[in-house]
Amino acid sequence: MISLGSSPAPVPDAPVPHTVLARAGQGPWPRYRIVGLVHLGDGHLLAGFDGRETGQDVPDPTGLVQRRSLDGGRTWGDLEELRAADRTNRHWYCDPSYLHDPASGRVLVFHTHAKDRGVWDAVAGTDDTDRDVMGSAVGISEDAGRSWEFRSVTAVAAPPALIRTAFPTSGAGIVLRRGPYAGRLLQPYCGWFRDGGRAGEGPTDGEVVRSYVLYSDDHGETWHRGAPVGEDMDETTIVELSDGRVLLNSRDHARGGQRRIAVSADGGASWEDRGIDPQFVDPGNNAQLAGRHPDAEAEDPRARELLFTGAHDRFARIRGTLSSSHDDGETWQETLVFEPGPLDYSVVQALDGDAIGVLWEVESREIRFARIEAEDLPGI
DSSP states (O other): OOOSSSOOOOOOSSOOSOEEEEETTSSSOSEEEEEEEEEEETTEEEEEEEEESSSSOTTSOEEEEEEEESSTTSSOOOOEEEEOOBTTTTBEEEEEEEEEOTTTOOEEEEEEEESSOOTTTOOSOOOTTOTTOOEEEEEEESSTTSSOEEEEOHHHHOOTTTEEEEEEOSEEOEEOOSSTTTTOEEEEEEEEEOTTOOTTOOOOTTOEEEEEEEEESSTTSSOEEOOOBOSSEEEEEEEEOTTSOEEEEEEETTOOSSEEEEEESSTTSSOEEEEEETTOOOSSOOOEEEESSTTOOTTSGGGGOEEEEEEOOSSSSEEEEEEEESSTTSSOEEEEEEEEEEOOOEEEEEOGGGOEEEEEEETTTEEEEEEEOGGGSTTO
């Protein structure tokens, strides 16, 4: 039996107390999926997600919406347009992942830009006007996500000689706070690498799915692509460790029931592949890593405390579980089952007052948010 290092957390009869941020059939879209979350400080949160016509992935019609909280997730404002779908010209946007750069005050949101093709049949290329290319973009906001300037990052994220197509992993990127790369912004990606094909071709049998990051040292003005890592490294989440290294934890593209990890000592430019981590059980689902105290100094023991949310089952997207580590991810313990039923993608972030916020989706039916206070987090 695979364990996270302690007795499994008890499974409740119902989810933790939560707020429903979107419900199928209500608001501007029939369905909602794929979540991103960021804490801007002083209780200011943004929660973003896809609005979908059918619930299916692009190229079905999709746009981005968000909601805002000014009191640490206790109450939420109305739905806001994050990036509207262009229905006339069939441009679709999905997979939101937020970053907050405290040095500049900027908020960034990475997302996918699709037209006529999705990840499985998109062709290689960097021309965002090409209907068969699936690209990606970053939005930059100088006013806490109330207005956005969108820029393409397709060329740096997926050069066609190397990668047929790629997309940013939804959820949250990170800003490094410790070590020689402090201040660097990192956004995780997964790409279909063209090991067996030539530029301009469609999908080939020689493709390998790998993880990597885009990183910026100038507050998001320019981006660089780090080296890829692994095989069957799919949607990826990252967290800074106490010494400034970066831990990567990836969905297994082969859906073998576990997760794959890697570590970077140079700010995401390259990785040491550590293969499967047997501590984790996973059905092939997006998940999220986060620092419990991301602003703690390297010498502070709290800098070694990490959080992880995901579906804790080998075969089904169920049993949404919060796990914690006190030793930079060397060992993990189940802490809380926040969703006993169906769970698709999830995000966890540290909030004010030592609380945490968890945002998750349930079968395209609901987007749920829970603020969990420190006293309700046993052992962490």
